[in-house]
Amino acid sequence: MTHAATGPAVPIARHLPWFALFAAAMAACGWWSIHLAAGPLGFSMLWLPGGVLFGVLLSAPRQAWGGYLVAALLGILAANVQRNGLGLVTLVLSLCDVMETWLAAALVVPRVDVRQLGNINRTLRVSGLAVLVSCALSALVAAAARHILLPQSFGFAPLFKTWLASHALGMVIFGALTVIVRAEGRRMLGPPARRLELVVTLLVIAISSWLVFERGQLPVAFLLLPPLMVCVLRHHFSGFVPAIAVIALIAAMATSAGRGPFVLGSETNDLVRSYQLQLYLLCCCWVAFPVASVLAERRVLTHRVARSERQYRMLADYSRDLIIRVGTHRNLDYISPSVTELLGWTREEYDQQRWELIHPEDVAILRDTMDSLYEKGGLASIVYRCRHKQGHYIWLAANVRSVTDANGRAALVYSGRDVTSRVEAELALEQQIRRDPLTGLANRLLFDERIALALARGGRNRTRVGLLYIDLDYFKSVNDTHGHAVGDLVLREFARRLSGCIRSVDLGVRLGGDEFAVLVEDIATTQSLQFVANKLATAMREPMTLGELTLHVTASIGVGMSGCGQTDAAALVQLADGALYQAKAAGRDTWRLAVAEGPNDCDGNA
Template identity: 30%
Template sequence: MLARRAPYQLWLLLAAFALYGGLSFYALALARANQSPVALWLANGALIGWLVQKPLVRTWPLLITAFLGSLVARSCLGDPLLPALLIGPCNALETVIVSEAIRRRFPQLSSRTRFMNLARVGVVSAFIGSTLCALSMMSILHLWSHPDVLVSLNTLFRAHFVGMVIAGSTSLVMVTPSLRRIEPGRTWILVRDLLLMTAITVGVFGESRVPMAFLIYPPLLLLVFRHRFLGMVIGMAILALVISLATTLNIGPFNLWPGVTPAFRVVMAQVFIGVSCFVALPIALALSDQDRLRNRIHESELRYRMLADHSGDLVMRIRANGDRMYVSPSVKELLGWEVEDFQRPRPDLIHPDDRERITAEVMKLRALGGTTTVTYRLQHKDGHYLWIEAFARLVPSPENAGSMDIIYTGRNVTERVRIEQALVESQAQLRTITDNMPAVIARIDLSWHYTYVNRFVEQVSGRTPAQIIGKSVCQVHGNAVYDRLKHYLERAFAGESLLFEYEAMHCDKLSHFQAHYVPDRDAEGKVRGVYELTTEITHIKNVERELLRLAHQDSLTGLANRRYFNERITGILQQARQRDVPVLLALVDIDNFKTINDTYGHATGDIVLAEVGCCLQRLVREGEVVARIGGDEFVVLSDNIGNSKQAMAFTQSLWERLHMTVDAGGAQVSVKMSVGAVLCKDEITGDPVMKMADEALYMAKDAGRDTYRFVVHGMEGGHDNNSQERKIRRA
């Protein structure tokens, strides 16, 4: 019931108390009985197996419990309390040094641990810990003043060092499952060999007349060779216990020297145990490492065979003559062939177009060694071909020294090849499309260099894509155009899509281009370049200008039309108001134009209109607007008139110069005009100005035509409905 209720840690502490106290009592009792120094101190090493499993901060209760066990053992033997209290920390120091050194270097012990390195760390740390412990105990026991101080120090050091090696190795074996594991069916063999070892050791050290100590080595080495590390540590434990007991009982081959003292027998026992340990330990470590490596090789082979047998890839080992020493069962699933069908060379299964290339690759591999990867077509048993990606490596043959085999791994990549071929075809189609599009398609990387340009660039710039790819934007376009494009490129690299127009000189003429910049982003959305689509729009601009001209120009007279006039008048009025200057608007109407059309025909009427338009174009000054706004009605708009006097003179001059005679196919047509003009200021729209000019024109017509009327509005010295009028007739 207690065992069920007590936690595991409590039982562990009780075990440490009993083990450490029992081993301490055994060593001290034997020394007291023989009145000799302690021959072998096993207690410190017995704790190593527990302490290496966890950090010191979690295992200190074990040290304290072990210290209490040693204190109880010494009290039972009658040792003074103060030396017993002081010796405990010395033993703890030795144990901590060894356990921490092993734990820090090997956090986890397993079958993969390199035991030679483990033994090296353990022996070095045991040497250091035993030395420090022996020096400390010499001071506590006041042995520095002893006549044989060196012998005492040597004896203490050997007792702790050999005991640490033997007990420490044993405890490590006990806590490492892979080291203490016994193969099935070999348990009784181990028991038999241990009994043999025990019997021979007891027989050798129970005989004091004949030196037969060497006889213990055959059974000890037998244990090592048969049972590796487990046999070594148990055999050494048996050897140490029997020798220490025989030395205490004053029997054994160490008594063959006459007059030998108990202390000297202890020294000889320690030396013999130490030599036996250091004979068996390296052999056990080497054999254990050999087993570890052999097991790892075996595991590796099993894993490789399992992977090869169950992999979907085809795995083969091929000799120099082409024979296949191994073919994985996947050949059935991959190619439909049985393994037996594929054991012999089958070059006939390689596609005829690939055979020469594959032969060359194999010859190259055998000549140069190393590895090679090749993709080719291999025939399925059903007759169709599969694309196989083969990886081959040249390796030494395990059977024939000096011969090289090929390790071949092939996988079905038919689908991938089809996708790649479709991709290549798609890329070719895309390149054909881009090369024949009437626009320059390009890509610019983060260093502002061109990485792709389609062939249409030849028609635009006269340079091939090869002459542009790799060059910077500045190198391709020149500094002037680069300065215009730089701002847009910076915005595009910042992640903005842009559509803009720019001008550039091309073939000694000014050309217009429209560019569209689109950021090129990676899978994470980060800009890694810019796509550029540039179209030459010079002809579009020319058409736009022509359309604008046609939209704003009268086709018969070449003057501006009413639409253009209406677009300009508001702007001119607003500018004049800002400049605080007046504006003159004059309406010109051909007198009796209907009679001319009826008398001479519409062709003559068109000639008259054209002549009037040419005359007006000659009369107006730069900046003035002249337009045909109706059938026979024209308008002149000027903001270069300073006052009413100048306006009157301009209007009179305009009226006088518009009188003309037009040749109409032999008949002379006399053309006369009526003019209505207004000089106004601070008007912002054209409707009131046009209304006032129209009223002035009606006044001129009411006055009998062939005259002009001039009105001043909104200016000092002028008033509404009052005008200065003058009628001038030609002689």
């Protein structure tokens, strides 16, 4: 539905001066058509009022149609009365003039919006069919009325054809001109810098038309086509409609006055002369309209593309996400301004050192992802670290999609956002899952993962893995005597002392209750394990001062060492557990060592 189908109610009384002015304008147009463009049959060769009224109805709210139709009827009736006198024929012809325009507008308005130049071809088809149908119906009534009420007039067929051609041409040419004038106003003249050019071009066409139709021969009439096409090419649809209107006005007046290339000199050929004029105007439209239509659609398409580009550019420029377009040669064609807010770098700084900003551990992953997208296309998601200008790293979650540029070459579109808070929360949660909440040591889950990895590495590298199993001696009596709160303090203090006795690469574990373990990797002999066991046993013999309470707590330690290249975790655990049992049986506060059967020297040393 178009704009003309809806709108607020129009108060007729308040617009009476406007409707009166419109009636006067319709009377003037009717007078021109009747007197200055009169045809051989008493009908006009180019009916101007129908085109003006058609354009007004197409561009006006439907609630105002009644006022315009009444004003047009009064104006056209006045022009017909001035020429033919007041009578039934005058009334019928005036009603036909108005009703054909109303019917054409009623057929067009619900189907197309005539102001949308992007739909110009559909508008032409719908409007042309509507004009032909309405003009054909009115021509039937008007020709029949003239033929019946004025028997001395020409036959029915000439009357029908003359009315149909003059009204259809007038409605198409001047209807389009009226719509453009009402919808565009000054904008119909084009950009301000080119308006003078359009006026000069129309003046040249007007002078050329006057010269051609003043005394030219028939072939000379087609010399108007070059300046018409220049006007169309330079000014598109805004030049086509007024140029055709100027040619039509001058040609109709000259032909009606007996001048120009269509005057054949014989009274009996006046009807042919009228047909030639109408056919000539139709040819001008057929030649120029396709070019004007293509240019209008091209302008609309260019405007849409430019508007779409502005909108997408605005979205990219004002998005908080980092948006990057990576060209065919891995160059950064576009970097959104959000890079400064997100990373602190300007676009130029980010472009110059982009790979240096990526965390060294993530560079290979990012390069592999981009290589795969360039080669295979598709979409990839990646989470990596990028250095902020202040020196710290932030986590970015990026979606990278492979696209094709205008030349068919691969490019990438990157969209990334800061997910540092989320990743840190996930890492913290991961840490909680694998850490004992009381002591901060690793729990059984992390222990199981690390012992499997350690033995697998040892198997590949032909190295040994050591495991210390530790129990606090008589810990149950501490809980029973002093309570679980003190027992927790003892466990924390033991965990602190244990962490101080091992290397940073070793893993301290609380397996549960008062059971602890230490995983030692990459050892060749038992000396390293003996050193750790002695150091830990000595540390535990020191009294524990817990507030006002001093306790003496010792530990029993079972030490197990895997065989060279051994990968069985259960066997190592069983070995250390057996050694722990021996330490307890020996009176506690000591350690025992058990070594797996097999070669004692992985590296060829004792």
